[in-house]
Amino acid sequence: MNKLNKETTHKLFRAILSLETVEECEKFFDDAFTIQELEAIAQRFDVACRLEEGKSYVEINRETGASTATICRVSKCLNYGDGGYRIAIKRTAKETEQ
Secondary structure, three states, rough: OOOOOHHHHHHHHHHHHHHHHHHHHHHHHHHHOOOHHHHHHHHHHHHHHHHHOOOOOOHHHHHHHHOHHHHHHHHHHHHHOOOOHHHHHHHHHHHHHH
16 A cells, blocks of 8 residues: 555545445446456456355456456465455355345
8 A cells, every 4th residue: 555645545445435335336436447447356356256265267267257367466465465355255255145
């Protein structure tokens, strides 16, 4: 986070946290990101979920079309990052169970 302007990014994060429904998130993200940016972010999260399920790079590449570079980058974040993917994966899994 040191490379980013913390005040600006925190303002963005607070805005995202203020959204209450999936529909509100869709509207915000549609306004804030290009289709390609949103697809890339969604694909990375999907890759993270599949890695957590224990799938191989080959399986993930075949199932998602994500490049091995993207899969490797996400894997590094899962293994050496701040734990954000795992928090989101765990919480969305709980929502799915309910």
